Amino acid sequence: MDRRVILLGFLCLPLSLASCSKGEVYANASYVAEGHLTSFRPGSIWKDEAGEFIQAHGGQIQRMPVPIEGQGKVEKYVWIGENKENGSRGDPARMYYSDDLYNWKCGGDVLKSVDSREALDDDPYFVALYGELSKEKKDHVYEVLGKEAVIERPKMLYNAKNDNYVLWFHSDGKTALHDFAYDAGMSGVAVSESPFGPFKLIDRYRLNHCPADQFDAFPQSKGEARDMNLFLDDDGKAYVVYTSENNKTIYISRLNEDFTYLDVEPTLAVHKKDFIRLFPSSMREAPALAKIEGRYYLITSSTTGWDSNVASCWSSDSLFGEWQIDGNPFVGEGSTFAFDTQSTCLFEAQSGTWIYYGDRWNRNDIKDSRYVWLPAKVSQNKLSVTWKSEWTY
Ligand code: DGJ
Numbered sequence: 001m002d003r004r005v006i007l008l009g010f011l012c013l014p015l016s017l018a019s020c021s022k023g024e025v026y027a028n029a030s031y032v033a034e035g036h037l038t039s040f041r042p043g044s045i046w047k048d049e050a051g052e053f054i055q056a057h058g059g060q061i062q063r064m065p066v067p068i069e070g071q072g073k074v075e076k077y078v079w080i081g082e083n084k085e086n087g088s089r090g091d092p093a094r095m096y097y098s099d100d101l102y103n104w105k106c107g108g109d110v111l112k113s114v115d116s117r118e119a120l121d122d123d124p125y126f127v128a129l130y131g132e133l134s135k136e137k138k139d140h141v142y143e144v145l146g147k148e149a150v151i152e153r154p155k156m157l158y159n160a161k162n163d164n165y166v167l168w169f170h171s172d173g174k175t176a177l178h179d180f181a182y183d184a185g186m187s188g189v190a191v192s193e194s195p196f197g198p199f200k201l202i203d204r205y206r207l208n209h210c211p212a213d214q215f216d217a218f219p220q221s222k223g224e225a226r227d228m229n230l231f232l233d234d235d236g237k238a239y240v241v242y243t244s245e246n247n248k249t250i251y252i253s254r255l256n257e258d259f260t261y262l263d264v265e266p267t268l269a270v271h272k273k274d275f276i277r278l279f280p281s282s283m284r285e286a287p288a289l290a291k292i293e294g295r296y297y298l299i300t301s302s303t304t305g306w307d308s309n310v311a312s313c314w315s316s317d318s319l320f321g322e323w324q325i326d327g328n329p330f331v332g333e334g335s336t337f338a339f340d341t342q343s344t345c346l347f348e349a350q351s352g353t354w355i356y357y358g359d360r361w362n363r364n365d366i367k368d369s370r371y372v373w374l375p376a377k378v379s380q381n382k383l384s385v386t387w388k389s390e391w392t393y
Contacts, residue, residue, distance in 0.1 A: 005033050037102035039392050042372040043360055044079045044337075047097060048104045057359050057369050060229065060341070061347045061352060064158035064165075066097050066195055077101055078195055081344075083109055084367040089145045089181070090114075093154035095195060101349055101393065110197030111167055111190050114145045116354030129200045144188055146206050149173045150181055150337045151188070153286075153344065155230040156195065159236055159259050164261040165195050168240060170228050171204040185224035187240060189260055203264060208253050208266045208275040210245065217281045218245035223266055225251075227285035229345070230259075234291065239319065243285040247303045249279040250287055252319055284312065290346035292354060297383045299329060299343040299356070306363035308337040313383050329356075329376075329383045341372045341385050349393045354378075356385045 031044035034051055048056045059081025065073035076097040083094035090113035096104040112125065120126045120138045130141050143149065150172035156165050174180060186206055190199035206223030210216035218224070228242035229251075238255040240262075253275035254263040254339030264274040271277060284300035291297075296316050302309035313329040316322060330338050341358025349355050354376040361369045375393070376385045 015076070039102065039390050040388075041390050042374055042388065043370045046371055048106045052105075052106065053367075054079075054096060054104060054371070055083040055085055055367065056096055057084050057371075058082050058153040058344050058363075059357070060155040060345045061101075061355075061357060062156065062158075062232075064156075064195065071228050078107075078156065079104060080110070080154050082152060082154065082371065086367075088150075088312075088366050090145070090149050091151050093151065093156075093169060093199070095156070095197070097195070099363065101355075107196045110156075110192065111151070111169070111199040111201075112145070112194065112197075113147070113149065113151060114142055115147060117142045117146065125198065129198060136263060140203075141201055143173065144171055144201055148181075150184075153228055157230050157232055158195070159258050162256055163193075165192050165199070167191070167199050168228060168230055170226055170242075171241050172226065182226065185221065185226055185244075187225040187228055187242065191260065202260055205261065206266070207240065207242065207244070207262060208269050208277075209250055210249075210277060211271045212354070213278065214271075215280065216245065217248040221246065221314060229287050229289060231289045233319070239289075241287040241289050241298070243287065243300075243303075245280075248283055249280045250282075250298075250300060252276050252278065252289075272320045278323055279314065279325075286343045288343040288346040288356070290348070290354065292378045292383070295381060296325075297329075297346065297378070297379070298323070299383070301338065301342045306319050306361035306366070306369075308340045308342055308360070310336060311338040311343060315381060315383065317322075326382050329385050331386050333383045334387055335385075339372060339374065339385075346376060353393050355393065 023054045031041050033041045033044045034047040048054050056079050061079050066076040068074045079096040082091040092109035093111040094111050095107035095110045098104045151168040154169040166240050167190045169188045171186045173184045175183040186204040188204040189202045192199040207225045209222040225242040229237045238259045239252050241252045244251050256263045265334045283303050286301040288299045298314045313326045314323045341360050345357040356374045356376040358372045374385050
């Protein structure tokens with residue numbers, strides 16, 4: 001079958017079963033969380049401190065230094081994700097910051113998308129970033145950040161060595177070969193001196209591919225990288241985690257010391273030394289990786305577009321070692337389809353307290369997609385996520 005038909009099927013297929021998991025547990029979905037907040041209300045409308053709906057979908061929460069006027073750099077929680085106010089093409093990456101995880105200040109669109117090719121020549125914001133580039137290179141920037149480009153799941157790391165911020169995102173779009181919005185299948189990388197941006201695009205890349213001695217689930221398009229995440233280990237090494245081989249196989253690849261590219265380029269990279277290929281042909285995406293009590297836990301979703309599906313967790317004592325399948329980490333009523341969410345982040349709120357953050361996508365009004373944050377716990381090497389309609393950490 002044509003590759004686009006297969007991929008489109010997985011990206012757009014409305015999973016009719018998805019709605020049957022919604023029940024009493026979602027009664028709070030219409031609650032509007034605003035004003036000074038002291039709890040999480042999963043699935044409710046969540047407003048920032050200015051009273052605006054938080055736009056940071058497919059996002060990530062990290063603690064990192066943030067420059068605050070008069071205070072220098074101060075550790076804050078930083079939330080980065082897709083601003084879907086204008087739909088699902090050319091979504092800018094928006095940043096928020098917080099001291100308590102409940103109340104968020106908007107830091108603005110830190111990686112802006114470009115409305116027209118002309119803007120790269122005459123909008124002072126883009127001229128300051130890309131004015132020196134040749135016409136061909138500006139055409140390429142427009143291909144990656146333009147109105148029709150797919151910019152999804154942005155993630156940001158602070159690089160202590162360079163005292164700068166590095167942003168990766170799922171960069172996609174049509175290609176000369178296929179008139180299909182998810183044909184490029186790449187990872188985009190941008191850098192900034194500040195978490196408030198402006199982030200400047202470095203480039204976008206295909207990443208590692210299947211070693212010659214293994215069965216490649218999609219040999220006709222090597223090194224694809226779609227849904228992705230970044231992971232910073234406690235030894236300071238950073239990794240990009242992504243779905244590849246037409247969304248069939250997850251990869252984890254180590255980044256260089258600047259976090260701006262792979263540590264070892266694909267032609268030289270060695271499997272299980274520089275990268276690992278996980279769960280071949282299992283059709284997983286939306287990876288959320290965390291190290292909890294010395295063990296790595298990786299939650300992924302199945303591939304049903306904007307519809308929720310059955311999540312799965314894998315765990316391992318070593319990133320490039322043996323991974324064990326632990327099954328659905330969601331527990332209780334509504335857990336079959338991950339409480340109607342798709343994974344995007346698993347993060348430590350404070351020492352020993354972990355939070356699962358999933359997107360409850362609204363395919364009919366994508367900007368009104370909701371955030372579901374729930375407590376995640378490990379017991380006997382198994383991660384579990386339980387529903388709470390209101391909770392504190
Ligand atoms: C599922 C992915 O996880 C989302 O980020 C987005 O790409 C949708 N597919 C688009 O259908």
